[in-house]
Amino acid sequence: MNANIDHWKQEPKGYLALVLHAHLPYIRHHDRDDVMEERWFYEAMTETYLPLIEAFDRLVNDGVHFRITMSLTPTLLSLMSDPLMQERYEKHLNKLIDLADGEILRLRRNYTYLPLAHMYAVRFRELRAVFHACGRNVISRFRQFQELGVLEIVTSGATHGFLPLMKHEEAIRAQITTAVTDYERHFGRPPRGIWLPECAYAPGIDRILKSCGIEYFFTDTTALQHASPRANREVYAPLLTPYGVSAFARDPESSQQVWSSQTGYPGDFNYREYYRDIGWDLGWNDLKEWEHIRPHVLPTFERVNTGIKYHRITGRDTQQREPYNPEWAAERAGQHADNFLFNRQKQAEHWNYHLDRKPIVISPYDAELFGHWWYEGPMFIEFLCRKIHFDQDIIQMITPSEYLQEYPVADTGQPAASSWGRNSSYEVWLQGNNDWIYRHLHQAEERMIRLATRHQQLHGTRQLPTARLKRALNQAARELLLAQSSDWAFIMDSKTVVEYACRRTKDHLGCFHTLCGMIEQGKVDEDFLKRLEEKDNCFPAIDYADYVSVFEFAPVPHLGSRADWEALMERTRDRANIFMLAWEYPPKNVGGLSRAVHDLSRTLADLGEAVHVITTSHYGAPFFEEKDGVFIHRVLPAWSGDTDFYHWTFEMNLAMTDYLVRYRESGGRIDLLHAHDWMVYHTAREIKYSFGIPLIATIHATEWGRNHGRLNNPLQQSIHSIEWHLTYEASKVFVCSQYMKRELEQVFRLPEDKLLVYPNGACVDQDLPERLLGDEEIRRAKEAAGVTHAKTVFCIARLVHEKGVQTLLHAAPSILSRVPDALFIIAGSGPMQDELQEMAAHLGDRVRFVGFVDNDWKDTLYAASDVVVVPSHYEPFGIVALEAMRYGKPLIVSDTGGLAEIIDHGEDGYKALPGHVDSLAYHVSELLLSPELGKRMAERALSKLHKQYAWPTIAREIREVYRSLHHVPEPFVYANEPIGFTETENQPENRSAPAYR
Known part of the structure; x- marks a missing residue:
């Protein structure tokens, strides 16, 4: 075999991935050799797999560059590698040779069909020689082609089980892991791709594929056509699923050209007729013919196909079939290969113009179409490979792995549930x-x-x-x-x-x-x-x-082994386990809630508490991790397509509830729930009543407050109602300021003793980066921020109306009239971003919008600033004010909500009237023009921060409330205690086995 395959010499406009799905169910019958279904394997070997090996050999030996992707399912690999099936197939080949030799004698005076009988006699002997050259194990030859790089072999489900209709994740995982293990046994390396059985996909399957090391899979066209969001490159580039597995979709045009019952190539009148076989044609009225054919039907005298067929298709409107002409058929296969290539080239040219990368046309077919159903199919494939090799300027053959190597970055989306069955749905397998x-x-x-x-x-x-x-x-x-x-x-x-x-x-x-x-x-x-x-x-x-x-040993799918699970249980079983529920948590940072939950949970963990945070998944973050002493569990809400945030929270609650129920029933301890805001209400209530667990709620903000006491639409009213129910169900309700306490007393009519005020804190124990200390470091920070000569006003906020950034922009002209070198830096993102940028356009380069900033860049901007402004119209607390105090920066806040409680006006900062442009302009200008005054205020603010807002002090008080509510349960035991077997085999212990849960 010649391993020197030519490299591509030209840059194509697109790629073709020819994919052959080779599959048979497990039809081995060890005690019988007369089962009709076992002949499916013999026919596939004779007409498809051995002819493909011959074609690949010729292409390699002729130095033809080609790439083909082929799935070999685990059940087919089991049949191919089984010594019993190998022996039976060789006997089958020998019987075919005997039958063909008998046909030569029977047709010795029939000059129409005699050449075809000779053709079969020669053909079967050629196939037997190929089979012997493989050592009777054809897998070894496919492995050689893969090692040469001309063939990429992918796996499938272990028994081609229909994955979306399985009820349990464990069943899907067993299908995939068994297949991966079996693939490695045969090919000496793990598979990179998978042919999902029946191309059937449902959201979530990609997570299991990813955990098994699978990089890509094949889907039906509709999976990408109806993906959410819809794939920008349609089906001509892969879509990256939420779990990072690439989905390649079937090209409908190339599928139609081959599969169509009306216009597909295999229906051409010059091709061999599949349905006319001497196993069915002979011996109906002639006893001599029957004696000739009888050894080649089943022992029960059931007729079967022998593989010897003498007729071509001829036409659709006649039952009369003319003799098969191999030369005509070969000529037609070459013409069809030309036509197929021409159409793929046109596709490549069209989509190359419309896409930002070379398109890939995925043309997948059942492998048995080529040879078994379409006798000339392997010939067609060989012609196509040769023609592409000599005409590579427009389209070239490629494997999915090679395409992913060339284009590692792709759009992300969720493919739609689909299959390549009838109506692209599951109905073939469920009716x-x-x-x-x-x-x-x-x-x-x-x-x-x-x-x-x-x-x-x-x-x-x-x-x-x-x-x-x-x-x-x-x-x-x-x-x-x-x-x-x-x-x-x-x-x-x-x-x-x-x-x-x-x-x-x-x-x-x-x-x-x-x-x-x-x-x-x-x-x-x-x-x-x-x-x-x-x-x-x-x-x-x-x-x-x-x-x-x-969930029995790894409550989080990616937690690891039983040993990892037991280690977690060992560390937490003798302590009260606090479970915080929060829809956002670092690295997902949408608002201040994420930072507040992070800092509180980390500080409680430092104090020795077992703290778990149940939150939602985030790209790049593990599903489970222990960080800063906190056990972080990230769940993935079910995907129901495009949906708004309010309805998405219901999906999130379902995922959180299911997770916590399974965690508890698997032996995990949950002693107290701490729910943060209305988004997690349904989970908090369900777990509270299911297991009798006390509940605390923190209300960070209310819908009533955000809308200034007006609930204008059903959505706002629904959120308001959920907030009320959360405060009702909670044993204690935490708020971050006296302002919020008064608001909840007024809005929800909560009794005073149920409401406790615990301000958000600052991590005063964490050292600031060295670049923020001293005049030289501040100078360097200004250089890095590009504000060397400017008086810098820094504002960081979500760009929404209640944060008041528009008030600062309206005040900017007045400030600039007094401080001409002032520069306003606005950090953050949100729905008002475009509106605010348009509002600031007339200020030119005096206003910079820097978007969302990470921690390092935020450090630099704080260090470079001369004044920090928090111009909120509504602010239950205002963590950003504490940040500014920690960085030692003069601070101006709105005299509203919790912000008003942080600052003593004129002592450690200024309070401007909320939404009042002149008031804000005056105070900002005052601090920019009086840096010494600002410095003294900042020093007093830093001292207050350490005394009143240090997280350890706040956390200790919260911990006392926790301890007054939770109870310590009995020591941990497994919910499902195992049946015990003694070392004497099969002798159960003398005790009754516990019932399954």
Whole structure:
């Protein structure tokens, strides 16, 4: 084999990814060789897989540059590598050769069909030679092509199970992990991509793929056409899912050219007719013909295809078929390859003009289309590869991995739920003829998860599972996987061999439940187990532990092993566990709530408390981490497409509730809930009543206050109602200022003893960066900010109306008239950004909008500023004021809300009238023109910060409230205690097993 494949010499305008999906269900029948369905494998080997190997060999030996992607499903790999199936296939080939030789004798005077009989006799011998050259294991040849770089092999579900219709994440994970392990066994490396069974996708599957190391998958066209947000590059570039897996969608145009029953290439009249086979044509009225063909039908005398077919399609309007002409067919295959290439080139030219990168056309097909259904298909592929090789200036062949290497950055979105079945939906696999299977499959999933989880616990005890028990659990996993094959539901829908599909489903489920019963009783029948292992021997490296409940040992999917889970439990089981609920938490920083929750939780952890924060996922942040002593759990709300924030919060609450229920039922401790604002109300209430856990709420702001006492629409009224319910359900309600306490007393009629005031604090124990200390460091900061000669006014806020940035901009002309070198730096982002920039346009370069700033850049801007302004119209507290005090900067705030309580006017800062342009302009100008006055005020403010707003002081007071409410439960035990097996195999201990939860 020549490994010197030419490199591309020209820059194309686009790429073609030809994808062949090679799959067969597990149709091995160890005790019988007369099962019709087993012939599916023989036909696929003879007509598809061996011819493809021949074509690839010729292309490589001729130095033709080509790239093909091919999925080899785990069940097909099991058939290809099984010695019994290899032996039976060789016998099948020998019988075909004998049949072809017999045909030469039968047709010795028929000069029309005799050349075709000779053709088959030669052809079958060629295929046998290829089979022997592979050592009877064709996988080795496909592996060689992959190692040469001309073929990229991807995996699929272990048994091609229809993933979106599985009930439990563990079942989906077992399908994927089993497939990945089996792939590595055959190819010596992990797969980069996967063909999702039936191209069926549902949101969330990408998370499991990512955890298994999968980089990309294939989907139906509609998955990207209806993605949310819709893919900017349509189906001609991959879309990156929320979990970072690339989705490549099927190109509808190239699919239509091949698959269409009306205009598709395989229907051409010159191609071989699939439905005319001598296995069906001979012996109906001629006893001699019957004796000739009888050894090649089933022992039950059921007729089957032999693979010898003498006719071409001829036409649609006649039953008469003319003799097959191989030369005509080959010529037509070349013409169709030309036509296919021409259309792909036109696509590449068109989309190259419209996109910011070279488009990729994904052309996926069932591999058996090429050779089995379309006899000339492998020839078509070879012609196409050769033509592209000699005409590479417009389009070139590529694999998805190569495309991702060239374009590692892509748009992000959520592909739509879809499949490549009828109507791009799930209906082929879920309708009246097959829906009965799912209640049985779902029950089996649950039983497998319970058994796997329970017996995995034995690894942490002296009672290790025995070898026989492990074998039984692994075999039970095999039987469940085999029952889940999407092929059985597909056959029931297509109404072909329905009895066979029903029997296979029932047989595997029956074997599964029999094994489970033995495992539960601790008495595994060795003979029965051996018979099953011989009958269904796929996936030798299968591991029942793939079904272990995610939340039994790792409440967070990415937490890790049982040891990691137990380490967390060990550290928290003897302490009260405080769970804070907050929709935002660093690195997700939308407003001040994120900073307040972060600082409070970190300080409580420093004081020795076990603090957990339940929040939402954020790009780049792990789903679980321990940071600054806080256990941070990030959940992913369900995706229901485009939705507004209010409705998204319901999805977030569902995710949080489900997470906490599973966490608690898996043995985790929850002793007290601390809910931050209305967004987490539903979870807080549900967990409170489900487990009798005390609840504290912090109200950071109210809808009534944000809208100045006016609730103008149903949305505002709904939020207001939820806020009231949260304060009602909470045992104590925290607010950050006396102003907020008065507001809640007025708005929600809360009793005074239920309301407690705890201001937000500052991390005064954290040293500021050195560049903020001293005159030289401040000078450098001004240089970095580009404000060397300016008097700098700094304002950092969300750009919304209540933050009052518009008031500062209206005051700017008056300030500039007194301080001409003043410069206003506005940091932050929000919905008013465009409006505010337009408002400041007439001020030219005197106003800079710097957008959202990270901590380092914020440090620099604070250091470079001469005055910090907080011009809010409504502010329950105002953490930014504490930040300015900590940085030692003169401060001007609005005389409103909690801000008014922080500053003593004229002592440690100025308070301007809220929304009053002249008042704000006067005080800002005063401090810019009197730097010594500002410095003295800043020093007093810093002293106040240390005395009144240090987080440790505030946190200690809050901790006392916590301790007055929570109770310490009994020591931690597993919710699902394992059945104990003694070291004597299969002998249960003399104690009753606890019931499953």
